[in-house]
Amino acid sequence: MGEQTQVQAKPETQTPPQSQLQPRSPPNSDSTLVSNSPVDLPPNPSNPSKIPIRPQKIRKLSCTPSSKTPQTTASSATPASTKSRRKSAPKSSSSRGLPQIIKPLSANGEIDNALLHLRSADPLLGSLIDTLPVPQFESHHSPFLALSKSILYQQLAYKAGTSIYTRFVSLCGGEDAVCPDVVLSLSAQQLKQIGVSGRKASYLYDLANKYKNGILCDDALVKMDDKSLFTMLSMVKGIGSWSVHMFMIFSLHRPDVLPVSDLGVRKGVQLLYGLEELPRPSQMEQLCEKWRPYRSAGAWYMWRFVEWKGTPTTAAAAIDAGNVQPLQQIQTGQETQQHQLQLLEPINGIGNLGYLTIFRLKACIWSQ
Incomplete structure (x- = not known):
């Protein structure tokens, strides 16, 4: 029993140097490395020991904080990004809503949706819608x-x-x-x-x-x-462009087609908004932007509006002494030969038919 107490006392006397070694361990470790190694070796192991350790620490520091920072930035950016995404959501929804827009006007309920939108988007056109009959696309x-x-x-x-x-x-x-x-x-x-x-x-x-x-x-x-x-x-x-637009409206019944070069539509826009001059094709996009996504129905009402007003649509504007010339060619002179040919189609038909409007001509050609 006495020996056991002595054995226990001996480690108790050895513990203080261990406590003394703990705070002084870094300098002693470095000194031991320098003392145990030859003259040429201390810089080599010390340098590689420092070189890999530092980049490792740097890498850890760069990874952990960067991993944290992107998380924080991501977390902090998520509200902004979500806000931006939420702000851009209408655009994406509009682009994703294209299949609904591509739904033809001849489908059930599409004419009602088009008229509801046009009435709310354009009060002037809304009053015209209440006056004229409902469009027919067959x-x-x-x-x-x-x-x-x-x-x-x-x-x-x-x-x-x-x-x-x-x-x-x-x-x-x-x-x-x-x-x-x-x-x-x-x-x-x-x-x-x-x-x-x-x-x-x-x-x-x-x-x-x-x-x-x-x-x-x-x-x-x-x-x-x-x-x-x-x-x-x-x-x-x-x-050309005119034929494609007429095909899209009267054959495929696409809802959002604006034939900007059609003189009947341009004349209707001039009468609707009380413009002094016939709007140029480049102005038509801006004037009729509010009609989206049902510009085809708006164009239909422009043809009917011109007919209802009793205006000879393009005959008085484009026919001079029996010579038929596309008005867009007179104004810009920049249309290609193929597109100029297409612009002659409705004008020639109207010139030979007197006061028969473009609307009747289109309805006869494309709907029968």
């Missing part, structure tokens, strides 16, 4: 047939265009038989015999070839967005 033609029909009616009076179109349909074997293969099977001489010019025949062939090669098809045109549709159809010979 078409029983396939996209290929509608585009072929628009080519045949170019630069012709309605009666002459209807006569040629009727013979064309009969030559193909009926409206249901009008397809790319049938059109390509017709010779230029056959088309010439029914009154189709060589230029229009080349337009029909180009349209049919793009269908046959898979560049265009009816299903793709129906599902295509407005911008892509405009780009693809503009590649077809004889189809």
